[in-house]
Amino acid sequence: MQALPKCARSLYAPFTHPKHTNRIRFSPVSQPQPWTRSFHASASYRALPLAFDLYDNSGEATGAPILILHGLFGSKRNNRSISKALARDLSRPIYALDLRNHGDSPHEKEHNYVALAQDTEAFLKEHNLKDATLIGHSMGAKTVMTMALRDPSCCANIIAVDNAPVDAALLSDFPRYVEGMRRVESANPQSQKEANKILEPFAPDLAVRQYLLTNFARPGPGEPYKWRIPIHTLANSLGNLGDFPFRNPEEARFNKPALFVRGTKSHYVADETIPIIGRFFPRFQMVDVDSGHWVISENPEAFRQAVVEFLQDSE
Incomplete structure (x- = not known):
């Protein structure tokens, strides 16, 4: 100490x-x-x-x-x-x-x-x-x-x-991740391997891609892969997530x-x-x-x- x-x-x-x-x-x-x-x-x-x-x-x-x-x-x-x-x-x-x-x-x-x-x-x-x-x-x-x-x-x-x-604004990495996830969503890939390839230019680090892709799954057997999280909502919320609701430590x-x-x-x-x-x-x-x-x-x-x-x- x-x-x-x-x-x-x-x-x-x-x-x-x-x-x-x-x-x-x-x-x-x-x-x-x-x-x-x-x-x-x-x-x-x-x-x-x-x-x-x-x-x-x-x-x-x-x-x-x-x-x-x-x-x-x-x-x-x-x-x-x-x-x-x-x-x-x-x-x-x-x-x-x-x-x-x-x-x-x-x-x-x-x-x-x-x-x-x-x-x-x-x-x-x-x-x-x-x-x-x-x-x-x-x-x-x-x-x-x-x-x-x-x-x-x-x-x-x-x-x-x-x-x-x-x-404090989020690091620029996060908007890039969102853009990559949107590209995956638009491409409608049929496997995580395909999704990983689309995401790679936006998240070059394999560990980060694996982290993001934990949200990309089949809702049920035989169903197409989808994001389990609302990408559009979270993309619109990036500004809020850089914010902090308290301004004055005196209060x-x-x-x-x-x-x-x-x-x-x-x-x-x-x-x-x-x-x-x-x-x-x-x-x-x-x-x-x-x-x-x-x-x-x-x-x-x-x-x-x-x-x-x-x-x-x-x-």
Whole structure:
């Protein structure tokens, strides 16, 4: 554990943060301001029922629940291995969710962080889940941050993976992925092999293509391949997904423990975002993991260790 020098602890002034520091812990530097919601953050949408998988280590995981939320174009299946590992290590049940417009969950034209947060808040209430830990990657990370700032009582702590509470346009990779997926949709390929060939110019990395193509499947035996996700809706929502619904840390603050995990080869959580993270989440810690943006799949063991250590320290 590395401590910052006293002069660098004010989160209201810029400071540099060494990219490869293993873990830095921050403490509150001032009394929290009264919490209010901005209009955008308190907008109301129809909550959708979310599909999920439960991992409870064969019934032996009986602690407080953990929810894990995937990123854009992902699904609950992406988090199968890490969910099993955390249920075993922490003896806590893990709920891996499909967010709206993904996986087996319903589709809806509204796709922004407030709508995603409201779906997940409704899931917590429906399943009577108390003192939960919320884990989210990328799109899921901004969703759990939104939940924590909308209603700090909804959870015990959060873990945000490779995203920050700032407005920042998605990397140009994602519009290219969408264009490639649209080309696949227009071509109506009869196999994943054909779809992969069409997608290759838009997603040269094989691992990324394989990730995207987990959404390309037959609805039933003998039926043609289709995207399981609404490409048009998600394409129209890319701007929303670069947004963050809270603008003013003086109006919303989460004073419970928060862990931010970022990939050392990723650009989603730049050093310049550290002060604003600290103002929204004054008790945050940060861990750097040797990976790109897809932290959990690229370095699952380092991620698992960071989560276990954080949650054991928080008990």
